[in-house]
Amino acid sequence: xxxxxxxxxxxxxxxxxxxxxxxxxxxxxxxTFSTIQGPSEMDDDGTDLENFSLSSGFHVGATFNVRLTDxxxxxxxxxxxxxxxxxxxxGPSYWTLEPLIGPTIYTAGTRRMSLDVTNxxxxxxxxxxxxxxxxxxxxxxxxxxxxxxxxxxxxxxSGRTTLGTTIAPFTINLEHRYFSDTFREKIAQEFEARxxxxxxxxxxxxxGAYYEALDNGEKTYKGIDVGVIGGLxxxxxxxxxxxxxxxxGLLDVTNNNQDISKKDLDVNRNYIPRxxxxxxxxxxxxxxxxx
Numbered sequence: 027x028x029x030x031x032x033x034x035x036x037x038x039x040x041x042x043x044x045x046x047x048x049x050x051x052x053x054x055x056x057x058t059f060s061t062i063q064g065p066s067e068m069d070d071d072g073t074d075l076e077n078f079s080l081s082s083g084f085h086v087g088a089t090f091n092v093r094l095t096d097x098x099x100x101x102x103x104x105x106x107x108x109x110x111x112x113x114x115x116x117g118p119s120y121w122t123l124e125p126l127i128g129p130t131i132y133t134a135g136t137r138r139m140s141l142d143v144t145n146x147x148x149x150x151x152x153x154x155x156x157x158x159x160x161x162x163x164x165x166x167x168x169x170x171x172x173x174x175x176x177x178x179x180x181x182x183x184s185g186r187t188t189l190g191t192t193i194a195p196f197t198i199n200l201e202h203r204y205f206s207d208t209f210r211e212k213i214a215q216e217f218e219a220r221x222x223x224x225x226x227x228x229x230x231x232x233x234g235a236y237y238e239a240l241d242n243g244e245k246t247y248k249g250i251d252v253g254v255i256g257g258l259x260x261x262x263x264x265x266x267x268x269x270x271x272x273x274x275g276l277l278d279v280t281n282n283n284q285d286i287s288k289k290d291l292d293v294n295r296n297y298i299p300r301x302x303x304x305x306x307x308x309x310x311x312x313x314x315x316x317x
Contacts, residue, residue: 049093050317055085058083067300081142107170108144124227124228152169165255182197182198183198203235213232216232259314280302285300
C-alpha cells in the first residue's frame with residue numbers, strides 16, 4: 027500500500043507541475059561563429075606567424091526547462107554545434123622531401139598556409155536562467171563531446187635545400203579528416219614530379235591531416251571540452267525568442283603530442299611538439315521556442 031501511495035503521490039506531483047508549467051521543453055537553432063584562441067608562433071623578430079580568425083557554422087538542438095519561481099529556473103540542452111577556426115600561417119618554415127632514391131632532403135624556406143577547421147560537438151549545457159518580462163539572462167557550464175573533425179585549405183612553399191639548391195614554389199591542397207587520416211597519408215595519390223639534386227621527387231598534390239605529424243597514432247584534437255557559457259535572449263511572445271550566447275572553453279582542445287612547430291625542426295631534424303593552451307571560443311545566435 028505504501029508503494030502505491032508513493033507512486034500516486036509522484037504522479038500527482040508531475041500533473042500539478044505540468045499544470046503550473048514547471049516543466050517545459052523547446053527547440054533552438056541558428057548560426058555559430060567560433061575560433062580557437064591560443065598563442066602564436068613567432069619569428070626571430072617577435073612577429074606573429076599564425077592567425078586564428080572566426081569560422082562560421084550552425085547549431086541545432088532541444089532544450090529542457092524547470093521553473094523554480096516565476097523568475098528563476100534551470101535549463102539543460104542537447105545541442106549539436108559546429109565550432110572551429112580559420113587558421114593562417116605565413117613566414118619562415120621547413121619542408122622535408124622524400125626522393126624515390128636515397129635519403130630525405132631537408133629544406134628551409136617560406137610557407138603560406140590557410141586552413142578552415144570545423145569541429146562538430148555534441149554539447150550538454152546546464153545553466154540557470156532568470157526572466158524579467160521579455161528579457162532572459164542565463165549562465166552555466168557546457169560539456170562537449172567531439173563527434174567530427176575536418177579541415178580544408180591550401181599550402182604554398184618555396185625554399186632551399188641544406189646543400190643550397192633552390193626549391194621552386196609548389197602548392198598542396200589540404201584535406202584533413204582528423205579522426206580517420208593516417209601518418210604521411212597522401213590523398214588520391216596525385217603528385218608533381220621533380221628532379222632535385224639529381225634525384226626524382228614526387229610532391230603530393232593533396233595531403234591528409236597527419237602528413238606532417240608525429241608518428242604516434244594520436245589525434246590533433248581532444249575528444250572532450252568543458253567551458254563556461256553566458257547568454258541573453260529576447261522573447262517576441264511567450265514562447266518565441268531570439269538569443270545570443272558566448273562559450274569560452276576551459277580546456278586545451280589540441281593534443282600537445284600532435285601539436286608541432288611549423289617554424290623549425292630540432293637539431294636532430296625532428297618535429298618539435300608545442301605545449302600551447304588552445305581554447306574554443308564561440309558566439310551562438312539562435313531562433314527558438316519553448317512549449
